[in-house]
Amino acid sequence: MTATIHEPAREIPVSHDVDVVVAGGGTAGVAAAVCAARLGLSVVMVERTAQPGGMVTHVTTWLNDFDNKGGFATEFRDHVVDTGICQWPYYNPYAVVPWFDQLLADAGVRPLYLASVVAPILTDGVLRGVIVESKSGRHAIRAKMVIDASGDGDVAARAGAASVVGRPSDGACQSVSLSHLWLNYQGGKLDNAQWKQAVRSAADAAGNDFRLEYDNGRLIPFAGTIPAYYNGTPHVTGYDPLDAESLSDLLITLRRQSMDYFDTMKGRVEGFENVFCGPFSGIPGVRETRRIVCDGCITVDQAREGVTCPDGLFKVTQAVDIHKCLPDEPPIIVERIKPYSITLGALLPRGLDNIAVAGRCIGGDHETLASYRIIADCFAMGEALAIACKGAIQAGDTLRDVTPGTVADEMQARGYE
Numbered sequence: 001m002t003a004t005i006h007e008p009a010r011e012i013p014v015s016h017d018v019d020v021v022v023a024g025g026g027t028a029g030v031a032a033a034v035c036a037a038r039l040g041l042s043v044v045m046v047e048r049t050a051q052p053g054g055m056v057t058h059v060t061t062w063l064n065d066f067d068n069k070g071g072f073a074t075e076f077r078d079h080v081v082d083t084g085i086c087q088w089p090y091y092n093p094y095a096v097v098p099w100f101d102q103l104l105a106d107a108g109v110r111p112l113y114l115a116s117v118v119a120p121i122l123t124d125g126v127l128r129g130v131i132v133e134s135k136s137g138r139h140a141i142r143a144k145m146v147i148d149a150s151g152d153g154d155v156a157a158r159a160g161a162a163s164v165v166g167r168p169s170d171g172a173c174q175s176v177s178l179s180h181l182w183l184n185y186q187g188g189k190l191d192n193a194q195w196k197q198a199v200r201s202a203a204d205a206a207g208n209d210f211r212l213e214y215d216n217g218r219l220i221p222f223a224g225t226i227p228a229y230y231n232g233t234p235h236v237t238g239y240d241p242l243d244a245e246s247l248s249d250l251l252i253t254l255r256r257q258s259m260d261y262f263d264t265m266k267g268r269v270e271g272f273e274n275v276f277c278g279p280f281s282g283i284p285g286v287r288e289t290r291r292i293v294c295d296g297c298i299t300v301d302q303a304r305e306g307v308t309c310p311d312g313l314f315k316v317t318q319a320v321d322i323h324k325c326l327p328d329e330p331p332i333i334v335e336r337i338k339p340y341s342i343t344l345g346a347l348l349p350r351g352l353d354n355i356a357v358a359g360r361c362i363g364g365d366h367e368t369l370a371s372y373r374i375i376a377d378c379f380a381m382g383e384a385l386a387i388a389c390k391g392a393i394q395a396g397d398t399l400r401d402v403t404p405g406t407v408a409d410e411m412q413a414r415g416y417e
């Protein structure tokens with residue numbers, strides 16, 4: 001984009017004046033909003049899609065890294081298990097949406113859907129709220145604290161925080177996926193070898209050369225709960241999810257990839273005789289974009305060595321799972337790690353006050369992102385920030401003044417190891 005126009009300054013209404021605004025009502029955002037409101041803070045959660053949950057309700061179905069978690073993470077796990085919307089470790093993401101609605105309402109969070117955070121309100125490096133574009137137009141939300149849970153670190157980046165994208169060698173990011181529900185799948189579970197064989201046979205029968213971009217998975221009937229199959233195999237590389245045109249092309253490519261697969265399988269493999277198309281996920285499964293440069297940085301050496309600290313907020317035990325960044329690379333590289341701590345410093349964007357990041361955009365490196373980005377860990381980040389916001393607001397301090405040990409103690413009291 002080279003040409004520019006001048007957008008005149010204008011007065012806009014202040015729609016809300018709250019303790020905490022959460023930008024992005026996804027994985028980390030829902031946890032942050034619910035936990036902050038339960039602590040008595042007034043909270044607005046701004047979400048650009050029509051529903052809460054982000055990746056949890058749009059893209060993924062698999063529970064990992066919950067064993068050493070407490071608080072909101074355990075509440076989520078217990079809910080999906082107890083209500084029968086999960087056959088461990090797969091849950092039904094659609095059924096989580098109304099539950100999140102209920103949790104947010106019970107806690108007293110004001111959600112704003114189909115609303116995007118478009119700019120920070122910033123004075124001398126201190127966040128004072130955010131500017132939102134919604135069906136009501138352009139309006140401001142004044143807040144004592146801003147939690148950027150947008151996945152991409154949109155607010156922190158627009159406030160001037162430095163960020164890093166992709167791996168150090170060439171900036172390439174892990175592949176992006178899409179989920180697509182295929183209804184009326186009548187077959188059973190296929191292990192990796194059986195599934196690849198089924199796809200090969202179907203492609204032969206169809207006379208096409210269809211091949212899976214990601215062939216490391218299995219075929220699992222949808223959360224084991226209804227006759228359907230949740231296809232998460234589309235994987236594409238080489239697009240930029242932070243560029244509007246590239247992001248749009250990416251979505252079209254993902255949907256085409258899923259339909260090529262669907263057209264190949266339908267009627268040619270046992271169980272796929274009468275499948276028909278259900279919904280595509282409303283947002284793409286983006287694994288990696290910006291990592292905001294924060295006071296602290298979680299590195300792969302810390303994960304390999306299992307570095308923990310007494311004022312760590314919680315521990316991550318998930319392996320590093322790096323999905324391919326370029327087409328001809330192995331589909332996934334998995335490296336086991338030792339439990340390591342997530343620190344409060346890794347959530348505080350360097351040079352800015354009263355803003356924190358939660359979710360996959362925190363301060364870390366390319367490899368470790370592929371470990372701590374897991375749902376349970378993103379929930380824990382949101383919960384820890386809710387506690388930190390409460391402490392800062394109560395003491396009249398900035399987020400950076402909060403003693404990490406006090407947040408760590410409260411996380412432990414809530415069952416996080």
Ligand SMILES: Cc1cc2nc3c(=O)[nH]c(=O)nc-3n(C[C@H](O)[C@H](O)[C@H](O)COP(=O)(O)OP(=O)(O)OC[C@H]3O[C@@H](n4cnc5c(N)ncnc54)[C@H](O)[C@@H]3O)c2cc1C
Pocket residue numbers: 023024025026027028029046047048049053054055056059060061062063064115116117118149150151152154176177178283284285286287358359360361373374375376378
């Ligand atoms: C394909 C795929 C499969 C995965 N599989 C698993 C798995 O099996 N198990 C597991 O534990 N983890 C899995 N993960 C990882 C995990 O789901 C994500 O890393 C994690 O959920 C990210 O959480 P988040 O809060 O950072 O982002 P998200 O959950 O993406 O939330 C960000 C939210 O912010 C909103 N938003 C963005 N920008 C704005 C804005 N400017 N204004 C307002 N709203 C905005 C988005 O709409 C979204 O709702 C997977 C990830 C992907 C991509």
